[in-house]
Amino acid sequence: MLKTWRPLLGAAVVCGSLGGALAVPQAAQAEQLTLCWAAWDPANALVELSKDFTAKTKIDMKFEFVPWTSYADRFLNELNSQGKLCDLIIGDSQWVGGSAENGHYVKLNDFFAKEGIKMDDFVPATVVGYSEWPKNTPNYWALPAMGDVVGWTYRKDWFEKPELQKEFKAKYGWDLAAPKTYDQLKQIAEFFQKRQIDGKTVYGASIYTERGSEGITMGVTNVLYDWGFMYENPKKPYEMQGYVNSPDAVKGLEFYKSLYDCCTPPGASNVYMVESADAFKSGQVAMQMNFAFTWPGLYKDEKVGGNRIGFFPNPAEKYHFAQLGGQGISVVSYSDKKGAALQYIKWFAQPDVQAKWWQLGGFSCLKAVVDAPGFKTSQPYAPAFLESMAIVKDFWAEPSYAELLQAMQKRVHDYVIAGKGTAKEALDGLVKDWTEVFKDDGKI
Amino acid sequence: MSSAKSAATATASSAHSVVEPSPTSKRVAGAIVILYALITLVPLVWIFLTSIKSPPDSISYPPKILFTPSLEGYCNLFTTRTRQTPDYIAALPPPSGVCDAVTRERNMVIAGASNFLPRFANSLIIAFGSTFLAVSLGTLAAYGFSRFKVPLADDLLFFILSTRMMPPIAVAIPIYLMYRQLGLSDTALGMMLLYTAVNVSLAVWLLKGFIDEIPREYEEAAMIDGYTRLQAFFKVVLPQATTGIAATAIFCLIFAWNEYAFASLLTSGSAQTAPPFIPTIIGEGGQDWPAVAAGTTIFLVPILVFTILLRKQLLRGITFGAVRK
């Protein structure tokens, strides 16, 4: 009898000990926090910044960084599975609705009150965008951590070449400079497309076209807002017919496709932040759409940085908006170390830490930092950042944001990249998809 | 099967068999097959070459075949780095190792270890643990099915096999919910149990074939000799089945080693294995292809060795024992 069980017992013992061995290192060191975020330049800056926290509190920081294309996938999965991997999470702005309603995040109101952290001290757009749910109510689920917005960089050195300036002026009748409108932007992009510069073929612009996560949506909305796209009737929530697919919105989407067709580098059918930054860094494009977080890194770049790079906010058209990015930092309610995690947030909210955060390449949302007299001149990209943050607009932050986003990714990618159907059909389809989602939610 | 083989050797030995292909046709066949083999190996060679390129070389156009080898890919695979100003780097003490020096040339310093090693360790623990479980359970069950009249044996066997037909994503939905309830999400134990369940079907089928081939008379003789059935199983059948068990184990191991769908959906950090991790290795702005290639190379080497060791058993393993050589 015993012998029969020997292999099974053995298996059980092996299993148990392996499981135990894996669980022990986490349980043994209570004073270690894991922070989850995306793998990008600001995350490296945060690692650097957090060394001060560890030095002060003796709490070790562990980091779990995931590339943007799998960031939402991985961490929403982690939150939904009620995992304990992350004690702190810097979750995307659109997650706040779902995370608040489903209890993934710890509500921070009492903590803020106790520690004297005031939301009035932060840039209003970031508080609404990253912390509040429901929006515009004083219910806080995160501390604004990283301000971000879609803007543009351009090759100042190319724009300043006298022969190009002359040719451009002759062709379009105005001086080659950072564009103020999208029509200007397209003319510049056309001008540079397939031009030979320094013995290399270059292209007009790099724009977001990624399919898998949120890439193309972030790019398209950035343009659509300017043309007059609205998520819903401002007077009647969730009424989308005629707002999402208004004739203006259709024109905006057509413009995005025309920009993709005429002026992007070959193979740019799945581009998001890193690919776009890469296209710019490798000297392939004259202009690049990207979130502001890439700016410090690009400015420092040996080949395209310094006086070769310029920054401008999203151009205007009928209206003037820019897609909001950025995140707030939250405490995960499944964590066993919520106390230590709150301690981290308290430390992070201090003005001197926030000031250092900006120096290291993070985008602080604290008014004391961005309104400081020297801020505008502290970095060459600071003015474009400030201007952009003043005109932000965000995607849905509803609990069903993932479905809403997925529908838009599909509809828009099918039209812009795969060339299926018309812009009108794409947006009509989007209204249909979104209506269905909200109906399932019981909101309409 | 074996009779066909011996017939083949018999005819091959007779000097000019009608079936023996002509030397020309052999040569042509050989040339085409070798050409195919070379082409098919190019991507693998390219993975290795990329792993020893510097990042700029790896993305140069046209692709570089001749280049100065660099350890940067391997360094980047195992470390995380932060960019620093040249002044800061100049002030540092001299580099303490190859990787340190390579990193500094890019105006960066090593900030710490990357997650690659823990993920690789997870792969080892989960793959070997689940293989051990699957083979142990599979051997017992295969013996049971092979030697005893089990009611509904055919149905049970078919049921065991059919569990492999479900798309992994379809299986993952309820497993995700179940593991969430049981606290098994993102644990090595959960992944081991899951892989064991998937592998045990292969193990039972393969091992039943192997055990069927061991004559019953061996055990019966042992039992006449005074062994109990259990003793006969452990002392007579198991030693005879060693080859089969080893071959089965390696197939289970390969599945568990290569698996991606479950791992990417059911683990996030603590128990994540290498396959979902490797594609997420990125450098400063963009995929760090030399590091990805380095990770891929390290990950593929064990399987390459197994393929070569295992070439004889390969057919049986990959066809669930449906085809025997």
Add this chain to the structure above:
Amino acid sequence: MTASHDTFSEKMADAAIRATPEPLAVRVRGLSDRAIAWLFIAPTIVLLLAINIFPLFWAIYLSFTNFRANRPNAVVQNVGLGNYSRILNDPDIWASMQTTAHFVFWTIVLQTLIGFALAYLIDRKFRGHAFWTTLILIPMMLSPAVVGNFWRFLYEPQIGLFAYAVSFVSGIPTSDIQMLGNVHLAPWAIIIVDTWMWTPYVMLICLAGLRSIPDYIYEAAEVDRASPWRQFWSITVPMALPFIMLAVLFRGIENFKMFDMVNLLTGGGPGSTTEVASIALKRDAFEAWATGRSSAFAIVLFVAVFGLANIYVKALNKVKQR
């Protein structure tokens, strides 16, 4: 063991002589055979019940509800067959089924043709064929996810080796060879990688088939002066057919389930041109978190694989019997 070796082998011979199916009196000591049988089989069955069957039934139950795994607080409602009718009427789901069918069909065609041809050539037994066969087998042993990810790099239009090689041969500029970005090329990009990985698999099974054909049949044909062409079509192909069909079955099932390689290579793009069923299912289940609806989709897929495989196995058995 060694001590009793002599008597043991004697007894073995003894048993071999009396190789009658007469059941032995084994209930000397220890457990009865029946108990052992169950003891041996039960753990496996229990594990499969816990990790395969119970979740399957749970999924069936969920498929009739509007449950969402990301809304623990929401009320779960029974929606009857609503999910099923929605899935079967969803053009996107049918499109993903078509994409899957296109992928399965062409991978099977290419892999069977190339795999069989290779097996036929290797069966010429040229010098060193064993060595080269082993080399050819390598791709199929590797992780489709890890290798698929690297193919993304090979396919890059500007820097990738694939585009460079194709452009070198054909003269088309590399910037026009956008395997992953072009709507018409992307479905073929995934077929190429799958064919690269799995042709050796089909080749191996075909090789077993070719080697199972006894030589005397060819000898008899030679005596009858059948041309090599005729021998090929009237002996080689029909006799290897059950093996080829088996290879097709295994590849068909595997590629119907395809997720990892395609997910890493194209992620379903551009647009939805390579969104195979498993990717559509993953999006619905783990990105949109429509757990109830996606469970219904999962059941539909499962029934489809199961049904098709069963019909096919019947056909296979018929061929075998011939």
